[in-house]
Amino acid sequence: MVCHFFQLQFSLAAARQLGPxxxxxxxxxxxxxxxxxxxxQGYGGRxxxxxxxxxxxxxxxxxxxxxxxxxxxxASRFGASSGHLxxxxxxxxxLIYALGTNTFAFTRAVAVAALxxxxxxxxxxxxxxxxxxxxxxxxxxxxxxxxxxxxxxWGWSLSHWLWPYPGGRLSYIFTVLLxxxxxxxxxxxxxxxxxxxxxxxxxxxxxxxxxxxxIVFACIAIPLGQAIHFIQFDPQWSPIEVFALRFRRxxxxxxxxxxxxxxxxxxxxxxxxxxxxxxxLVDRLHSLRLLAHHQHGLPQLALRNPGLHRRFFLRLxxxxxxxxFASALLHAAVDxxxxxxxxxV
Numbered sequence: 001m002v003c004h005f006f007q008l009q010f011s012l013a014a015a016r017q018l019g020p021x022x023x024x025x026x027x028x029x030x031x032x033x034x035x036x037x038x039x040x041q042g043y044g045g046r047x048x049x050x051x052x053x054x055x056x057x058x059x060x061x062x063x064x065x066x067x068x069x070x071x072x073x074x075a076s077r078f079g080a081s082s083g084h085l086x087x088x089x090x091x092x093x094x095l096i097y098a099l100g101t102n103t104f105a106f107t108r109a110v111a112v113a114a115l116x117x118x119x120x121x122x123x124x125x126x127x128x129x130x131x132x133x134x135x136x137x138x139x140x141x142x143x144x145x146x147x148x149x150x151x152x153x154w155g156w157s158l159s160h161w162l163w164p165y166p167g168g169r170l171s172y173i174f175t176v177l178l179x180x181x182x183x184x185x186x187x188x189x190x191x192x193x194x195x196x197x198x199x200x201x202x203x204x205x206x207x208x209x210x211x212x213x214x215i216v217f218a219c220i221a222i223p224l225g226q227a228i229h230f231i232q233f234d235p236q237w238s239p240i241e242v243f244a245l246r247f248r249r250x251x252x253x254x255x256x257x258x259x260x261x262x263x264x265x266x267x268x269x270x271x272x273x274x275x276x277x278x279x280x281l282v283d284r285l286h287s288l289r290l291l292a293h294h295q296h297g298l299p300q301l302a303l304r305n306p307g308l309h310r311r312f313f314l315r316l317x318x319x320x321x322x323x324x325f326a327s328a329l330l331h332a333a334v335d336x337x338x339x340x341x342x343x344x345v
Contacts, residue, residue: 017201023067026200030063031056047165050100055170057093058177061086061184066200066325071188080127083189087116090181094162097174101165108162115146116182123186131193139186143179200325210326214333222342231342 035052064070074082094112098104119139126135149158159175160168187193225231
């Protein structure tokens with residue numbers, strides 16, 4: 001098999017990280033937007049209030065930890081116990097959702113408790129070890145499998161089982177938010193891993209480079225996807241799902257994986273290893289796959305043309321500062337465009 005690699009590199013100016021007050025304002029705007037849209041869709045009552053409370057809490061934690069100095073203040077004030085406090089709050093937020101929506105079940109509560117406690121226990125057991133301990137890899141793998149479980153012949157979905165209201169439409173978003181909260185508690189508060197890059201900021205000319213990178217990828221992915229009959233243009237505007245936080249999924253976990261990894265070969269060798277593994281994966285899938293992963297905090301987008309038995313990898317190096325926000329926005333733009341304008345054949 002022949003692999004071809006195309007690399008575009010854009011050097012972005014350093015980002016100015018948002019402060020806590022600005023992040024609270026962003027949280028308020030996003031939450032209010034969700035409330036207005038939900039009311040417009042006809043939701044209300046106790047179940048809606050409980051769902052909104054849990055969502056607002058998870059979103060607040062996800063955004064607030066990306067603000068300047070928040071994690072340091074919490075860790076200095078409460079120490080390692082801040083991670084356990086956050087884990088407890090996450091579990092209580094789920095209980096509010098489950099009890100308020102009348103979907104509480106003992107088995108679901110035990111499953112969420114395990115999702116919270118097991119990663120925290122692994123992180124606590126590696127408290128005095130440097131980044132790269134086996135507990136770090138086990139924690140990342142555990143959280144990743146909770147978001148992206150392995151296929152099963154029964155079609156069972158953990159996220160739909162844990163979050164049945166409203167009709168499972170928010171199950172994936174809630175699972176992502178829950179797991180991001182757990183990862184923050186483990187790595188930023190308990191393990192105190194430095195340089196994760198979990199921040200939200202904006203730099204000079206970022207808008208231009210993000211838009212240019214998106215256009216370049218679209219010019220390659222859309223014609224190729226249609227040529228091999230993997231995607232088809234089919235605009236769908238309703239119902240609108242919540243996309244505000246989809247970019248957080250890969251952003252945090254892959255940056256954490258980079259920070260806790262063992263000594264690595266040079267970037268080209270690491271990327272080649274990633275490409276080789278991706279080639280084997282798409283061979284088994286026999287279709288075009290979009291892999292929005294991050295190495296060095298940057299999205300790597302993989303495409304396959306089964307007719308030519310060639311693999312094309314487009315690597316966009318977007319941000320050379322410590323923020324992953326630009327990469328996350330590009331990832332979110334690809335997801336949203338795919339969802340609303342195309343369908344998988």
